[in-house]
Amino acid sequence: xTANKKSYSIPFILWIIAGTVIPLASIAxxxxxxxEGGFTFANIAAMFRGDHMQALGLSLSLxxxxxxxxxxxxxxxxxxxxxxxxxxxxxxxxVIILPMWMNFLLRTMAWQVLxxxxxxINAIITAIGLPRQEMMNTPGAIVLGMVYDFxxxxxxxxxxxxxxxxxxxxxxxxxxxATKGKVxxxxxxxxxxxxxxxxxxxxxxxxxxxxxxxxxxxxxxxNLIGNIIEQEFTVNSNWYLxxxxxxxxxxxxxxxxxxxxxxxxxxxxxxx
Amino acid sequence: MKKTLGRIYILIxxxxxxxxxxxxxxxxxxxxKSMSVWGGFSxxxxxxxxxxxxxxxxxxxxxxxxxxxxxIATIVGTLAVLGMASMKPRTxxxxxxxxxxxxxxxxxxxxIALMLFFLMIKAPRGYMTILFSHATFCxxxxxxxxxxxxNKNTDRLYEAALDLGATEKYAFRKIVLPELKPGxxxxxxxxxxxxxxxxxxxxxTRGAGINTISTLIYSEVKIGIRPSLFALSTIIFxxxxxxxxxxxxxxxxxxxxxxxxxx
Numbered sequence: 001x002t003a004n005k006k007s008y009s010i011p012f013i014l015w016i017i018a019g020t021v022i023p024l025a026s027i028a029x030x031x032x033x034x035x036e037g038g039f040t041f042a043n044i045a046a047m048f049r050g051d052h053m054q055a056l057g058l059s060l061s062l063x064x065x066x067x068x069x070x071x072x073x074x075x076x077x078x079x080x081x082x083x084x085x086x087x088x089x090x091x092x093x094x095v096i097i098l099p100m101w102m103n104f105l106l107r108t109m110a111w112q113v114l115x116x117x118x119x120x121i122n123a124i125i126t127a128i129g130l131p132r133q134e135m136m137n138t139p140g141a142i143v144l145g146m147v148y149d150f151x152x153x154x155x156x157x158x159x160x161x162x163x164x165x166x167x168x169x170x171x172x173x174x175x176x177x178a179t180k181g182k183v184x185x186x187x188x189x190x191x192x193x194x195x196x197x198x199x200x201x202x203x204x205x206x207x208x209x210x211x212x213x214x215x216x217x218x219x220x221x222x223n224l225i226g227n228i229i230e231q232e233f234t235v236n237s238n239w240y241l242x243x244x245x246x247x248x249x250x251x252x253x254x255x256x257x258x259x260x261x262x263x264x265x266x267x268x269x270x271x272x
Numbered sequence: 273m274k275k276t277l278g279r280i281y282i283l284i285x286x287x288x289x290x291x292x293x294x295x296x297x298x299x300x301x302x303x304x305k306s307m308s309v310w311g312g313f314s315x316x317x318x319x320x321x322x323x324x325x326x327x328x329x330x331x332x333x334x335x336x337x338x339x340x341x342x343x344i345a346t347i348v349g350t351l352a353v354l355g356m357a358s359m360k361p362r363t364x365x366x367x368x369x370x371x372x373x374x375x376x377x378x379x380x381x382x383x384i385a386l387m388l389f390f391l392m393i394k395a396p397r398g399y400m401t402i403l404f405s406h407a408t409f410c411x412x413x414x415x416x417x418x419x420x421x422x423n424k425n426t427d428r429l430y431e432a433a434l435d436l437g438a439t440e441k442y443a444f445r446k447i448v449l450p451e452l453k454p455g456x457x458x459x460x461x462x463x464x465x466x467x468x469x470x471x472x473x474x475x476x477t478r479g480a481g482i483n484t485i486s487t488l489i490y491s492e493v494k495i496g497i498r499p500s501l502f503a504l505s506t507i508i509f510x511x512x513x514x515x516x517x518x519x520x521x522x523x524x525x526x527x528x529x530x531x532x533x534x535x
Contacts (some may be wrong), residue, residue: 004358005354006359007355008354009359010355011352011356012411015407015411016367019389019411020370020373020374020408022389023382023385024381027388030388079279090520098516099289099290099293101512103469104471104472105493106489107292110295110505111292111298112497118307119307119308120295123309148288151285152289205378206379208378209381215494239391246380249381253378253470
């Protein structure tokens with residue numbers, strides 16, 4: 001195509017500048033600026049304050065636990081999907097995608113309805129004569145919400161990669177005398193790494209940064225790092241501190257993604 | 273044995289995914305405002321939902337923003353792909369790198385960044401800022417779905433059409449556009465669904481007094497869950513089910529047609 005076609009990209013380039021570059025630069029600007037307007041590292045260093053460190057630690061551990069549970073639940077499902085017949089496969093994928101189309105706030109609310117003191121599960125428990133359980137406002141409730149909301153994002157990318165594994169490779173491994181366990185650990189698992197990596201990315205990052213699930217299922221009593229940042233912007237109106245904390249969180253995300261990329265030799269080509 | 277285990281596993285996952293949704297659907301028809309006592313069948317939570325002007329306004333906002341954002345993103349993204357085709361690979365890679373940022377960034381960071389940007393340029397936050405933000409996070413998805421459709425062959429056919437006397441416009445309409453169409457369509461649909469589903473970025477870029485379905489749900493849940501939200505869940509679930517079913521049936525039909533032609 002002719003050279004002047006390049007100008008077609010101009011709206012896009014302007015949009016990137018206005019929508020991505022300048023906004024991210026302003027986070028960096030506010031993050032290194034004090035309330036009085038001078039340069040400071042205080043907003044960054046604030047991450048090491050006790051309550052912030054506690055929130056970050058809790059976020060990391062809850063996100064890691066949820067990601068691990070999603071992975072353990074998703075891998076067998078992806079393998080079952082791979083081995084089912086064409087028609088059944090289509091139906092199962094349909095059933096996994098459908099909940100993703102429901103607003104995730106409503107899906108999280110559903111767990112509130114189930115776990116509440118006066119909720120559905122407690123009604124069943126007390127009906128069979130067991131004592132009422134306090135399930136809401138616990139880290140467990142938050143993990144449950146995360147797993148429920150993000151499980152499809154783990155199943156689908158893993159299914160995408162395992163469905164492409166050539167059956168001949170697996171047969172060849174058996175022919176050469178591999179046991180079932182060996183076939184899984186030496187053939188199937190290594191070949192599904194790209195899917196696992198993108199699944200982990202798609203679950204871990206939203207789980208690490210969420211403030212919605214912790215707010216709805218933690219009753220505002222459990223603060224994750226997402227809640228702290230959100231409150232700095234909406235309640236305390238301290239954009240400087242909020243930006244500083246966001247910068248540190250971004251570093252965490254970039255660092256964990258780089259670690260993950262090491263495992264994935266396709267360089268994240270399967271991310272979507 | 274293995275088959276039974278597989279079936280049991282599928283059943284467990286299905287129950288996990290659908291029991292919470294089913295609970296909401298059942299409770300939406302409950303006459304009393306209780307999460308554990310059944311007080312008889314009633315539709316009055318649906319009536320309450322449809323009488324809520326806040327909710328109706330939020331529904332209109334959600335869908336108009338989604339359609340406009342998807343349209344803007346599709347146009348800007350498709351043009352970008354066409355322009356990038358005649359750039360050096362290095363420049364293309366730089367642009368694609370920037371393009372990936374909103375997709376890889378956590379939503380909360382994208383939302384905060386845009387909010388700070390609007391505050392800095394003193395743009396009043398409302399409908400337009402939400403629309404701008406949604407288009408911002410939709411463009412990358414359009415580019416990623418359209419770009420694979422541009423290839424050397426399109427270029428050659430386009431040149432050939434020009435050599436044979438077609439005007440640029442005509443060649444574009446007859447050669448380039450049909451080649452890109454599937455990518456453009458999926459980019460638009462992806463953008464639309466991402467926009468409808470978004471909460472976090474909208475939350476930070478909206479002003480007071482404007483709501484989408486997501487932000488309204490969030491503020492209502494914070495005050496206390498009302499059964500009209502169960503009614504809303506039921507409606508959204510049924511609509512999603514219908515849309516996906518229709519899409520699947522059409523896909524099947526298209527596949528059958530293709531098979532028939534191939535045979």
